[in-house]
Amino acid sequence: MLAQEAIAGGRTAILLKLALVRGPAIMAPAPPALPPKSSMDRYAVIGNPVAHSLSPAIHARFAAQFAERIEYVALAAPLDGFRASVERFFREGGRGANVTLPFKMEAFELAHVRSQRARESGAANFLARREDGTIAADNTDGAGLVADLRDNLGMDIEGASILMIGAGGAARGVIGPLLGEGPARLVVANRDVERGRALAARFASAGQVESCALDRIPDTAFGLVVNATSASTLGMPLALPDESIFRPGVLAYDMAYGANARAFLERAAARGARACDGLGMLVEQAAESFRLWRGRRPATREVIAELRAGRA
Numbered sequence: 554m555l556a557q558e559a560i561a562g563g564r565t566a567i568l569l570k571l572a573l574v575r576g577p578a579i580m581a582p583a584p585p586a587l588p589p590k591s592s593m594d595r596y597a598v599i600g601n602p603v604a605h606s607l608s609p610a611i612h613a614r615f616a617a618q619f620a621e622r623i624e625y626v627a628l629a630a631p632l633d634g635f636r637a638s639v640e641r642f643f644r645e646g647g648r649g650a651n652v653t654l655p656f657k658m659e660a661f662e663l664a665h666v667r668s669q670r671a672r673e674s675g676a677a678n679f680l681a682r683r684e685d686g687t688i689a690a691d692n693t694d695g696a697g698l699v700a701d702l703r704d705n706l707g708m709d710i711e712g713a714s715i716l717m718i719g720a721g722g723a724a725r726g727v728i729g730p731l732l733g734e735g736p737a738r739l740v741v742a743n744r745d746v747e748r749g750r751a752l753a754a755r756f757a758s759a760g761q762v763e764s765c766a767l768d769r770i771p772d773t774a775f776g777l778v779v780n781a782t783s784a785s786t787l788g789m790p791l792a793l794p795d796e797s798i799f800r801p802g803v804l805a806y807d808m809a810y811g812a813n814a815r816a817f818l819e820r821a822a823a824r825g826a827r828a829c830d831g832l833g834m835l836v837e838q839a840a841e842s843f844r845l846w847r848g849r850r851p852a853t854r855e856v857i858a859e860l861r862a863g864r865a
């Protein structure tokens with residue numbers, strides 16, 4: 554249960570919730586300071602598979618912006634050995650790790666303190682070793698999506714109607730921060746209807762959130778359609794009975810990026826929607842991670858452009 558759900562009084566609860574979601578990462582309880590930066594700090598992205606991750610290239614660009622020397626590597630953890638891999642990494646001097654599929658929930662579980670937004674989502678993509686050796690967890694995916702939509706794509710989320718297709722870990726991580734921007738309505742449409750319903754219920758106190766089956770999407774003029782399914786990444790068909798959700802004035806956003814997102818984006822663009830992949834989100838969540846670890850937020854636009862051009 555979210556902490557705010559225990560607070561009686563709808564509007565008070567919502568306002569408090571939004572304030573918490575909008576604000577910087579709030580650790581609970583207040584964590585000791587992160588250790589001071591050294592000249593060659595070690596970071597990693599841990600996942601399985603992870604070899605093709607763009608995160609090492611992104612963080613190398615960020616560090617170069619500040620003339621900082623960091624080491625950031627991709628580490629593959631065995632599917633049954635995530636905790637051991639993380640513990641070894643930190644024991645050997647690692648300062649922070651991003652976490653990707655399929656370990657975000659395990660990362661949340663193993664942390665000693667968790668930010669508000671990590672607790673909301675029940676998943677963490679960010680770990681940091683604190684001075685006392687304990688591990689702090691956060692989730693920067695939602696901040697990454699919001700930054701890409703708002704700052705790079707010029708989307709006004711406040712007052713918009715949002716369709717979130719998918720109810721997995723990625724959707725869990727971004728719904729709270731999206732609601733923090735004050736949309737009029739957010740509808741979760743998922744193949745597994747019960748999973749979608751549970752996700753909507755999890756965020757019910759934070760805004761106008763509903764759920765539906767993929768073939769029961771309400772006939773609403775959505776301003777934003779987010780594909781948070783793994784269908785693009787897995788190369789699976791995404792069955793949507795009604796393509797009218799895509800129309801001029803809609804931003805259709807696939808969290809997958811590059812060639813994986815192409816089919817969904819072409820489908821949306823064919824109906825006149827503006828179509829964008831999740832590369833900007835990837836870079837923005839990395840920038841938020843870098844800021845939390847190193848205290849300075851790197852510029853992202855050029856990094857996104859370079860990655861798109863295949864130059865980073």
Ligand code: NDP
Nearest residue numbers: 719720721722723744745782783784786789808831834835
């Ligand atoms: P999960 O495995 O946790 O969830 C997968 C979701 O996709 C579920 O809702 C599942 O539905 C749905 N799904 C899968 N296949 C289909 C299909 N063929 N038709 C309809 N629905 C389908 O994955 P994540 O949430 O972790 O990741 C989702 C996507 O987001 C991935 O592509 C990932 O790469 C991307 N991502 C991008 C990030 C970025 O920075 N750009 C960050 C994080 C994730 P059901 O519940 O019915 O099984």
